[in-house]
Amino acid sequence: MRSLPLFLKVAGRPVILTGTGEAADAKRRLLERAGAVIVGEGDGEARVAIVSDGDAATVVRLRARGILVNATDQPDLCDFTLPAIVDRDPVLIAIGTAGASAGLAKALRQRLEAMLPARLGALADALFAARGAIRARWPDAGDRRRAIDAALMPGGRLDPLQAGAVDAVPAWLGEPGGHGDAGLVSIRLLSGDPDDLTLRAARLLGTADRVFHAADVPAAILDRARADAVRIVADAPPRMPGDGLSLWLSLG
Template sequence: MKHLPLFFDLAGRRVVVVGEGAKAQGRADLARSAGAEVIRLAPAEARVEDFRGASAAFVVTGDLDGDTAAQRLAREAGVPVNVADRPALCDFILPAIVDRGEVVLAISTGGASPTLATILRGRIEAALPQQLGALARLAATFRSQVNALIVDPARRRAFFRRLVEGPAGRLAMQGDEAGARRAVLGDLDAARSHQAAEGIAHIVGAGPGDPDLLTLRAAQLLQEADAILHDDLVPPAVLARARRDAEFVSVGKRKGRPGWAQADIDAELVRRVSAGQTVVRLKAGDPFIFGRGGEEVDALRAAGLAYTIVPGITAALGCAASAGIPLTHRRIASAVTFVSGHSATGAKQPAWAALAAEGHTLAIYMGASEAASVRDRLLDAGSPPNLPVAIVENGTRPDQRVSSGRLSDMARLVASRSQRGDAGPSLIVVGDVAAYAATADQPQLAQVS
């Protein structure tokens, strides 16, 4: 982050604007709208004394020499200065602003592209209702009452979420302030009689790694969670989409490494939800495809606790698309099967003869350590040695790597990947469609977007 975004209270403070013309007038009007006392100066009139005691200065002369001279005067007086269209001379920048009364959004590119900031402002303005400020005023009106009545932070956040998203919020957005106030008072009366906090668990798919592939619902829940119990395979870029004050607990399980037992994860979920927390159990890919989400739902059901399930883009779909591999193809493959490279002790084994059928694509999860065994079983079941294979490592992420070869070489391909020492999670695709893989030596055929 190049600049730290701050909202500065200018009410009753002096702001100096050096320059003439429409752009200088715009800076002056903007400062006045924030309650500032604005001093206008022509470039030739500016002196150091004019800046002393000011909170900020805007320089808009349109001339490099004039801008530089005024900037030096402001700095000599110890006043932070913004020089229009000259980022190198600025102590602070002026962002593109979306103003909805109490709700103000600032968009900045750090001076790299004011045009881009303007375009983004237009899109955000089109998406945000004009009455958003009324909703913020409603929340502010009741903040002290809610804080005094509801001590538990989780319950308090839930109350304000209902205020914003529920009947009161809808009435405020429609301009019915009196109706909105009545709705909030009704919710406060309900809160006075409510003793126990009600928790909930959200079993959420984090997708294959690219944070832009999170579902809209997943992104919303990450902003609501009190605690996030996440896999090791969930990257920091996805966790960065969560609420900043949420509690993060890594409960990852990686083969060959110490980690949380599934029974311990189940117990932790039950404990936190029973205590009234909103918990997101964030699982790489989709929680119900080799994610053991079903076991966690069983534990929550047995405890009589509330839960929801939010599917995610599973690794097979995300990684294959990112590598340009169609898992099915009208002329090549009419079926696809998701297979685990290793199974729980005593679990039913895949029917390898059926999986080896022609026109069938296999997406193999967690298969790196069992690559030789999977290869041998497919060969024994009748798959041809020259059947195309692709290994997608860190699929959809910036450090994605794709290796391709033949079934007979699968174990060697996996071994060469593992010998690097920095190997990431990988998906193995077996079948004729794997020949479509875009490797480092080929142009990328497709991107997930």
């Protein structure tokens, strides 16, 4: 990754905005949606700034004060970039290209906008409201994560791409079983290119607790696994993979 994606809470906080014109107006609308208090360059409390006209001298002055700066259309001057956003509050999907192409980010946002149901945010709210019931239903953290993963998978009880998913939360909590995948699953990769992963392999990588793999499995494949999944280099599938879902990956 060229940068670390973060969601910054700016509601009620000062954010510097400089410049005029259409670019400044667009940034102002974005900041207002996020609840920021928009201030000028002279504000002494702000720690974040957007230089909408990309003026290098302004960037230098602000950086000298320890302020993180975004300079419109000047990726080399940016401490952070502003992504294209799909807003299904409280669900936010940010699409960035490290400043390489705002047009590409916009095109991807438009595709995702068409795919994601309007009630996606309501599903997030329903799962948040059900946290206590979910913990009571699955006291073990591993079981709980696997149950949620299984429910949210394509075709699952709470498939987020299905508009009716939010209404299924109470029934899902009352269903027996629902622990999701467990045991050891072997996956023979078609190649070292992550684009060649099958949908099933991609899903399993996203949910597995640990990934056992041959030494020649490339990092590009392993990066598709959960960030907190354990990666273990091995010569053969393990006899005792441990609790939860484990994968054995090999090439060819």
